[in-house]
Amino acid sequence: MKICITSRGTDLFSQCDPRFGRCSYFVIVDDDTMNFETLQNPGPLAEGGAGIEAAQALIGLNIDAILTGNIGPNAFAVLNAAGIKVFTGINGAVEDTVVQYVEGQLSIIEDANTSAQHKVNSGSRPELSGPK
Amino acid sequence: MSVRAMGMMKTNTETHMKIAIASGKGGTGKTTVAVNLALSIPDAQLIDCDVEEPNCNLFLNKELERIAESKITVPNIDEELCTHCGKCSEMCRFNAIATLPEKVILFPTLCHSCGGCILACPEYAISGKEKITGIISRSSNKKDHPMLYEGVLNIGESMASPVITELKRSIEPGIPTIIDSPPGTGCPVMTTLEDTDHCILVTEPTPFGLHDLKLAVKMVKIMNIPFGVIINRSEQENCIIDEYCDQENIEVLMRIPLNKRIAELYSDGIPFVEEMPEWKERFTNLFERIVNKKELA
Numbered sequence: 530m531k532i533c534i535t536s537r538g539t540d541l542f543s544q545c546d547p548r549f550g551r552c553s554y555f556v557i558v559d560d561d562t563m564n565f566e567t568l569q570n571p572g573p574l575a576e577g578g579a580g581i582e583a584a585q586a587l588i589g590l591n592i593d594a595i596l597t598g599n600i601g602p603n604a605f606a607v608l609n610a611a612g613i614k615v616f617t618g619i620n621g622a623v624e625d626t627v628v629q630y631v632e633g634q635l636s637i638i639e640d641a642n643t644s645a646q647h648k649v650n651s652g653s654r655p656e657l658s659g660p661k
Numbered sequence: 662m663s664v665r666a667m668g669m670m671k672t673n674t675e676t677h678m679k680i681a682i683a684s685g686k687g688g689t690g691k692t693t694v695a696v697n698l699a700l701s702i703p704d705a706q707l708i709d710c711d712v713e714e715p716n717c718n719l720f721l722n723k724e725l726e727r728i729a730e731s732k733i734t735v736p737n738i739d740e741e742l743c744t745h746c747g748k749c750s751e752m753c754r755f756n757a758i759a760t761l762p763e764k765v766i767l768f769p770t771l772c773h774s775c776g777g778c779i780l781a782c783p784e785y786a787i788s789g790k791e792k793i794t795g796i797i798s799r800s801s802n803k804k805d806h807p808m809l810y811e812g813v814l815n816i817g818e819s820m821a822s823p824v825i826t827e828l829k830r831s832i833e834p835g836i837p838t839i840i841d842s843p844p845g846t847g848c849p850v851m852t853t854l855e856d857t858d859h860c861i862l863v864t865e866p867t868p869f870g871l872h873d874l875k876l877a878v879k880m881v882k883i884m885n886i887p888f889g890v891i892i893n894r895s896e897q898e899n900c901i902i903d904e905y906c907d908q909e910n911i912e913v914l915m916r917i918p919l920n921k922r923i924a925e926l927y928s929d930g931i932p933f934v935e936e937m938p939e940w941k942e943r944f945t946n947l948f949e950r951i952v953n954k955k956e957l958a
Contacts, residue, residue, distance in 0.1 A: 575754075575755075578755055579756070581759050
């Protein structure tokens with residue numbers, strides 16, 4: 530399984546970041562071998578829609594699950610459409626979050642757990658096109 | 662002599678005068694100043710450009726009628742033609758389009774209507790479609806004083822500027838116009854201040870008030886709009902705003918004291934010029950001073 534953790538640093542010992550759209554790095558770990566690679570998140574530089582940009586950067590990397598703290602409706606819509614599962618509740622170092630995931634301590638979410646730009650009532654309703 | 666008569670005798674500057682009431686910090690008293698100033702100028706119209714939460718009418722209780730809608734153009738993607746190449750997503754700096762291998766997801770509320778995606782699409786799969794994002798209303802009674810115009814951004818929308826642009830397009834030309842701006846120094850504020858003759862920056866004597874006043878001063882200087890400052894909730898012993906204005910050679914147009922009577926009237930939704938005639942005179946004088954300055958310039 531390839532799992533992606535939102536992180537403040539570039540390796541397994543880095544502190545995880547509870548934010549999805551504006552975390553600094555994605556650490557992508559194979560939970561069998563604990564081999565990992567790191568991807569810089571393009572989200573923090575976005576003028577708007579950071580979560581959408583971050584989510585798009587993760588498409589096509591064969592990631593099965595994302596472990597994070599909070600995710601907004603826009604980013605969730607993209608990940609959901611791409612069939613990537615999202616788990617929340619991470620804390621500690623990246624390595625610890627993998628253990629939390631393997632031990633089933635993280636909860637899978639069916640919907641965004643924070644609103645767009647962290648503002649109440651500003652969640653947009655995305656329009657989907659293409660084969661459902 | 663009434664302001665109107667003076668306007669007829671002098672040039673017609675004051676009849677065309679558009680004065681915007683802005684601030685850096687929110688909650689400093691923009692609406693208080695805008696409503697009381699508009700009530701103190703005969704024939705004035707008041708424009709509430711704070712379309713995310715218009716509140717002038719809380720103090721005026723005018724009956725409003727809908728006169729226009731603000732529309733923006735957002736992309737419309739033809740699924741048959743789309744090859745999911747992702748060029749539109751790359752083009753969009755606001756990330757309003759996400760491209761997946763077999764799907765395109767649009768986020769219309771993030772779209773700034775630049776049309777870039779339409780140009781970027783090599784398959785000509787994107788066209789524009791209209792979307793209503795807000796409503797413009799006006800006093801239904803033509804004899805209202807002041808005539809009130811307000812815009813309301815629809816719930817769930819995030820682009821205030823197109824509503825403000827449409828609102829400003831709907832107002833009556835050639836009469837004194839007081840414009841209540843949204844707080845801050847962002848796009849909606851700059852859209853509000855565009856093409857105004859004078860800007861009043863309302864602030865309060867707190868470190869936060871001063872900090873945001875400095876940002877607002879930078880903004881109006883860049884926009885090249887003449888401006889002055891009103892200090893609200895002013896206290897004699899506290900002069901941090903005065904010191905800054907002295908230093909920067911900025912005119913303090915008025916001081917509204919931290920006064921219990923004014924606060925009580927505010928909390929009852931009553932513009933204080935209605936109950937305190939000396940203040941009506943002060944606001945009328947303030948308007949005349951701004952007009953005279955404009956004529957001398």
